[in-house]
Structures are given as structure tokens and as C-alpha cells.
Amino acid sequence: MNWNNLTSEVQLEEIKKESHNQAVMILKHSTTCSISATALSRLERAWKDENAKGLKPYYLDLLKLRPISNKIAEEFDVEHESPQVLIIKNGKSIYDASHFDIRFDEIIENL
Template identity: 65%
Template sequence: MNWNQLTELSQLEAIKEESKQQPILILKHSTTCSISSTAKNRLERNWKQESVGDLKPYYLDLLKFRPISQEIASTFGVEHQSPQVLVIQNGECIYDASHFDISFAELAEKVA
């Protein structure tokens, strides 16, 4: 799994535009939370690129980049959670899940 790092607020506008060409996954991860680490590891273990087509994954360390995490919630109209995944397509969040509800199978189904 090849994560793209989300480290700048300006990337959110680029992600919205990019999502018009391909779906985008954003993982909001807390590096100090065991639940977040477990959810990230489960996602990485189950990742099969052929199951998600051209879904492009972005990783946000929300402790280092808290303002970006808050802007994600505002921009895409979701409640902040940690850990949390969002699927962005055509500039909008079409799916979000948090904690142990994060499921590769559900992600694959949303972008199929």
C-alpha cells in the first residue's frame, strides 16, 4: 500500500479536484492511539489494489496536522473521528467510517 502524505491544507482543494478523475481515500490516523493503529494495520493487511481500482490513498497524521483534520470535517461535512476513513469522489465524501467500523471490504464495495 503506497500512502500519499497529507501535510498541507492546500492539498484538500487538490484532492477535491483529483477526486473528479479517481476516487480518493483519506485515513485520519492518531499515532498514539492503539485503536487507530489496529484499524490502520487491518486496512493495510487487507489492501488489494485490484479490488479498489484506482482508489488513491492519503494518510493524515492528525496529531501533527490537527488543522487539516478539522478542515477535512468542515470541507466534507463529516463529524471528526479518529481513526477515520473517508472516500472522496467528485469532490464529495461518499463514505466515512471510524474505529473498528473501518473495513476494506466496504471500501472496495463503495468504489466498485
Template identity: 55%
Template sequence: MNWETLSTTNQLKAIIAESTDHPVMIFKHSTRCSISSMALNRLERSWNQDEINPLKPYYLDLIAYREVSNQIAADLGVEHQSPQVLILSDGKAIYDNSHMGISYNEILKIANDLQTA
């Protein structure tokens, strides 16, 4: 899986703008949490960029970049969770889930629905 790293609030603004061209996904990961590591591993094992294209994945280490996580909550109106996955389209969070609710098949369905909309 080819993650793009999210590490600054300026980059977050650019990613939100990018979501007007194609959907993006942000995975917020706590490097100190075993549940977060398990959710990340499950997602990475299932990920198939060819079938989920054009959804672009971004990875946020929220321990190292907590201010970016806080800005996500403020800019997108989504309560902070860890781990958490968000899908953005047209500058808005259209989907979020956390912990064991993070599912590649659900993310794939949303990406496919966006393609046919």
C-alpha cells in the first residue's frame, strides 16, 4: 500500500481541496495503540489500489502530529477517534469510522458508489 504521509495543517488544507477532484481517505493511527495497529494491518492486507482507484490514501501518525488531528476535527466537524478512517469528497467528510468498524470492503463500496454517482 502506498500511503501519502499527512504531517502538517497546510497539507491538510491541500488534501481537503484535492478531494474536490477525487475522493481521498485519511487513516488516523495511534502508534501506541494495539487496536490501531490491528486496524491498520487489516486495511493494508486487503488494500488493492487497482480496484479502489481513484481513492487516494493518506496516513496520519496522530501521536507525532496531534495538531493535525485536532485540525481535522475542527475543519471537517468529525469527532476525534483513534484509529479512525475518514473519506473526503468535495471538501467534506462523507464517511468516518473507527476501531473495529474500519473495513476495507466498506471503504471499497463507498469509493465505487462515488465513481458511479
């Protein structure tokens, strides 16, 4: 799985634009949380590029970059969770899940 690091608020505008051509996934990950580590591991083990339907994955270390996490919640009108995955399509969040509800199969079903 090839993560794209989300490290600036400017990237959120780029992600919105990009999502008009392909769906984008944002994973907000807490590096000190065992639930977040488990969710990340399960997602990475299940990820198969050939089954991802062109979904582009972005990774946010929300402990280092909490202001970006807050901006994601504001921009995409979702309640902040950790860990959390959002699917962005046509500039809007069409799906979000948190904790153990983060599952590759369900993400793909919601594209």
C-alpha cells in the first residue's frame, strides 16, 4: 500500500480537486493508540491495489498535525474521531468510519 502523506492544510484543497477525477481516502491515525494501530494494520493487510478501484490513500499523523485533523472535520463536515477514515468524492465526504468499523471491504463497497 502506497500512502501519500498529508502534511499541510493546502493539500486539502488539492484533495478536493483530485476527488473529482478519482476517489480519495484519508486515514487519520493516532500513533500512540492501540486501536488506531490495529485499524491501520487491518487496512494495510486487506488492501489490494487491484481491488481498490483507483482509490488514492492519504495518511495523516493526527498527533503531529492536529490542526489539519481539525480542518478535515470542518471542511468535510464530520465529527472528529481517531482513528478515522474518510472517502472524498467530488469534493465531499461520502463515507466515514472510525475505530474497528474501518474495514477495506466496507470502504470499497461505499465508493
